[in-house]
Amino acid sequence: MSRHRFLVRSLSFYAQGIRLSLTQKAITLTDPGNKVTNDHIYRYNTGRFLVNEEYELAKRYSPFDIEALCQIVASLPAVSSPVSQVVKKEGGYNKALLMTAENGRKVIAKVPCRNIVPRQYGTASEVAVLRFVVKYHSPTPVSEVLAWSAHDDNPARTEYIVLEPSPGRQLSEVWDDLEEAQKSILVRKFAELESNLAAVAFPGYGSLYFRNALPAALQKSRHRTIDVDETYCLGPMYHGSWPGGFAADPEQYAQFSGPWKSLTHLAHDFVNQGIFQIEHYKSSYAGRGPHFGTPEEHIDTLHRAKQVMPLLTELPALQRHGGPVLCHPDFHPGNIFVCRQEPTRVDGIVDWQYANILPRFMNVRWPLFLTMGCGAEEAGQEDPNCEAQRTHEEAIRIKCYEAALVKSHMEPYLDLPEPDVAVRKLFTLCSDTYRDGILPIRDCLVKLFQYWKQLGLSKECPYHFSAAEIAQHERQWTEYQDWLTLRESTHKLLKSNDGGWIPPGVDFEETKNKHQMLYEHFIRTKMKDMPEEEARKLWFFRERG
Numbered sequence: 387m388s389r390h391r392f393l394v395r396s397l398s399f400y401a402q403g404i405r406l407s408l409t410q411k412a413i414t415l416t417d418p419g420n421k422v423t424n425d426h427i428y429r430y431n432t433g434r435f436l437v438n439e440e441y442e443l444a445k446r447y448s449p450f451d452i453e454a455l456c457q458i459v460a461s462l463p464a465v466s467s468p469v470s471q472v473v474k475k476e477g478g479y480n481k482a483l484l485m486t487a488e489n490g491r492k493v494i495a496k497v498p499c500r501n502i503v504p505r506q507y508g509t510a511s512e513v514a515v516l517r518f519v520v521k522y523h524s525p526t527p528v529s530e531v532l533a534w535s536a537h538d539d540n541p542a543r544t545e546y547i548v549l550e551p552s553p554g555r556q557l558s559e560v561w562d563d564l565e566e567a568q569k570s571i572l573v574r575k576f577a578e579l580e581s582n583l584a585a586v587a588f589p590g591y592g593s594l595y596f597r598n599a600l601p602a603a604l605q606k607s608r609h610r611t612i613d614v615d616e617t618y619c620l621g622p623m624y625h626g627s628w629p630g631g632f633a634a635d636p637e638q639y640a641q642f643s644g645p646w647k648s649l650t651h652l653a654h655d656f657v658n659q660g661i662f663q664i665e666h667y668k669s670s671y672a673g674r675g676p677h678f679g680t681p682e683e684h685i686d687t688l689h690r691a692k693q694v695m696p697l698l699t700e701l702p703a704l705q706r707h708g709g710p711v712l713c714h715p716d717f718h719p720g721n722i723f724v725c726r727q728e729p730t731r732v733d734g735i736v737d738w739q740y741a742n743i744l745p746r747f748m749n750v751r752w753p754l755f756l757t758m759g760c761g762a763e764e765a766g767q768e769d770p771n772c773e774a775q776r777t778h779e780e781a782i783r784i785k786c787y788e789a790a791l792v793k794s795h796m797e798p799y800l801d802l803p804e805p806d807v808a809v810r811k812l813f814t815l816c817s818d819t820y821r822d823g824i825l826p827i828r829d830c831l832v833k834l835f836q837y838w839k840q841l842g843l844s845k846e847c848p849y850h851f852s853a854a855e856i857a858q859h860e861r862q863w864t865e866y867q868d869w870l871t872l873r874e875s876t877h878k879l880l881k882s883n884d885g886g887w888i889p890p891g892v893d894f895e896e897t898k899n900k901h902q903m904l905y906e907h908f909i910r911t912k913m914k915d916m917p918e919e920e921a922r923k924l925w926f927f928r929e930r931g
Contacts (some may be wrong), residue, residue, distance in 0.1 A: 445501045446476075454540075455495055458546075458548070465491045469900055479498060496547045502634070504624040510599060513531055526582055532550065536599070555729075572785075573790070584713065588620065594742075624636055625740045628817065644661045650695075659816075674924065704745075707746045723736070
């Protein structure tokens, strides 16, 4: 573990109403396995990228005044001691700095990547959600916010959130050591936590903000908010792909960002988001699947979605499951902390960034831990006995989860019949055809057309597919599913994802060579049926430009 020491001059300024005047002493910056400098803290170091690496690293480069941030932390009443050590951890969107003061006090300073997280909006909403959960749902364990700033016009020159560290251990560290009975207990507790959050009534859909701490643009346009109570309001909803892009300005995307008082208005704007992305030439640099579609085909498909979605809001299933609910956006084991001594007790849930209020049928998903098995797949082994055991255990957990939802007066709305699945996918995917292509949306439209009479709606389906068009779509859909299967297998072989990210600890040069071999084999195979240029477009990782 390399270390770098520097001195911080005595500072005196105001932040969040606290006068800061402690003299900061020498600080040790640490990051295992790396030589640590100030610039090392600002750069992204947790992994490499197979493609577009310079661009991806630039997106995550976030310079700020770490000395001033340490001074802010040192002067908090909960700390009241100079910071002596900073250990950097990071994810794809933020840097998390574990700060230790001379008196032993520890806090987490979370700094968003300014070129990814929508400025002002991301931080302001995340803090509002954390405080809201504490105020209304103390059984949901979240970290206390000690200080925050949604602006970078402060001495640290960055937005930040200072949090209490979560106690306990990450669930991902202990899951494999738990007995199945313990896992079932945890599953029931997670369902109870979700039910607690989903029980809160909201007057619409969008992101949560403090009424007295709105981003600057919202302060000038209060018509862009919906009051929740005397403290909170709903405002525009932003996330990783909206606006997306490098340092994109949220205000350029404001017209379709909410908040929304009705499901019909939300549906209208979600389709318009998809059209906006296509009309402004936004493109995903993950691989494009077969039959991706021309811009004209995207817009035509989305206009069909815009015709039908207002009619779908009359469906009993959407009336029943369309109410606005707050859910955790990324409920995976790395974001869940359990007690060291009593691992069936949940001590903390972290990473509430991009937690939004959306229709229940859109916002609630099967938690990842329901399908975490015995580790054979992760280890690259294929053990039929382990596969059978995993399938059996998953089924038990899912039943426990559903039973807990019913006990909490929430019917199991995730196991829906095929037409309802098509409706849900239409709402969740319509803004992302620039990334996924037109086939997923068109598949929803085809299924709804085929099941229209079963839906029991009073009006006729506003579009038509001929038998020939449906047959052609089904052929293309089969090709697309085969492509998705091959992409998933390639990701597993390379230990990568859509963006070409390679985790630390994996031999990057070896992975690059493996990637090149797979790529060349893919191109040779596809060139039997298409020109080389078309084959290259189908590969799973694309360079920009």
